[in-house]
Amino acid sequence: MVHNANQIALYFAAYPREEAIASIVDHLKKFWEHRMRQQIIQYVAKGGAGLHELVVEAVKRIK
Numbered sequence: 001m002v003h004n005a006n007q008i009a010l011y012f013a014a015y016p017r018e019e020a021i022a023s024i025v026d027h028l029k030k031f032w033e034h035r036m037r038q039q040i041i042q043y044v045a046k047g048g049a050g051l052h053e054l055v056v057e058a059v060k061r062i063k
Helices: 002-012 017-031 034-045 053-062
Strands: none
Touching: 002 017, 002 053, 017 034, 017 053, 034 053
């Protein structure tokens, strides 16, 4: 999960920050199952160790 989320962040990292975060949110909503989104939300709530900071910010906006 961490690896996959970080790969998404690396793809969008070249975008302007707000656009990158919005694109990650959009990707997670469109392509990740509800169960997977819940897992990453819980993971971020516990500190999100190893996650790219863009993913952490995006996950906070999913709620």
